[in-house]
Amino acid sequence: MARxxxxxxxxxxxxxxxxxxxQKSWFIHDPPRRREEVLRHPAKFxxxxxxxxxxxxxxxxxxxxxxxxxxGSTLIACLRAGRHSIGIELNPTYADIARELVKEERExxxxxxxxxxxxxxxxxxxxxxxxNLPTIDYVFTSPPYWxxxxxxxxxxxxxxxxxxxxxxxxxxxxxxxxxIADYETFLDRLIQIYALLPSILRPKAYVTIIVKxxxxxxxxxxxxxxxxxxxxxxxTLKDERxxxxxxxxxxxxxxxxxxxxxxxxxxxxxxxxxx
Numbered sequence: 626m627a628r629x630x631x632x633x634x635x636x637x638x639x640x641x642x643x644x645x646x647x648q649k650s651w652f653i654h655d656p657p658r659r660r661e662e663v664l665r666h667p668a669k670f671x672x673x674x675x676x677x678x679x680x681x682x683x684x685x686x687x688x689x690x691x692x693x694x695x696x697g698s699t700l701i702a703c704l705r706a707g708r709h710s711i712g713i714e715l716n717p718t719y720a721d722i723a724r725e726l727v728k729e730e731r732e733x734x735x736x737x738x739x740x741x742x743x744x745x746x747x748x749x750x751x752x753x754x755x756x757n758l759p760t761i762d763y764v765f766t767s768p769p770y771w772x773x774x775x776x777x778x779x780x781x782x783x784x785x786x787x788x789x790x791x792x793x794x795x796x797x798x799x800x801x802x803x804x805i806a807d808y809e810t811f812l813d814r815l816i817q818i819y820a821l822l823p824s825i826l827r828p829k830a831y832v833t834i835i836v837k838x839x840x841x842x843x844x845x846x847x848x849x850x851x852x853x854x855x856x857x858x859x860x861t862l863k864d865e866r867x868x869x870x871x872x873x874x875x876x877x878x879x880x881x882x883x884x885x886x887x888x889x890x891x892x893x894x895x896x897x898x899x900x
Contacts, residue, residue: 651867675702682831687762692750697723709742720747767835769803832896849892860896
């Protein structure tokens with residue numbers, strides 16, 4: 626009788642059943658409603674989504690980096706998952722919100738996280754090598770989707786425009802990637818930031834980038850595919866997971882005239898640093 630194979634898990638702390646569940650190439654994630662204090666940020670992703678990726682691509686006690694951390698979703702997910710975390714945020718207001726939310730999360734979780742580092746650095750991700758970062762075991766992040774927050778016709782932006790306390794863009798800072806009007810310049814700047822990561826990554830560490838292809842002026846700009854191709858020259862592009870959003874109302878874009886899809890999915894690109 627053949628011996629049952631022993632499951633040795635070098636990547637995370639999950640059981641075989643939990644592991645295989647994550648291997649589905651697409652998923653629907655319906656997060657809870659955003660809290661009032663983070664509504665100001667125009668493109669926050671949910672802590673519950675970050676938590677699932679952090680749990681799969683790292684072990685307890687390891688250190689996670691989000692170089693564009695916004696209001697701190699990744700840091701909160703890491704506290705809940707028992708990981709150290711560092712986030713870099715260009716906008717000082719969002720960085721302060723992130724610190725307050727991290728502080729609140731620590732109070733909620735009490736002694737279970739007192740030993741965990743969760744640091745917010747106010748600064749430019751393009752200068753991440755200046756911040757004396759430790760060795761990083763996993764990167765989870767989502768960049769600006771080019772300058773789409775400047776698109777006045779966007780449905781979500783029209784809704785936010787009626788609420789003066791909500792931000793329409795990430796910042797007014799000229800170094801902010803979300804303020805770059807030329808696509809190729811934006812892409813080059815984004816690649817330059819991610820190209821810094823090998824200097825601080827542990828060998829065989831994963832990098833997850835959540836991103837979307839972009840529609841602008843009747844044309845598709847394949848941001849996810851361009852990132853996959855360009856970053857595939859620095860890291861190994863291992864796979865993708867597709868995050869499907871099934872809770873958004875359909876809009877009749879181009880009806881009766883041209884094919885225009887309702888784009889309710891994001892690409893979760895998985896890279897691995899293999900020096």
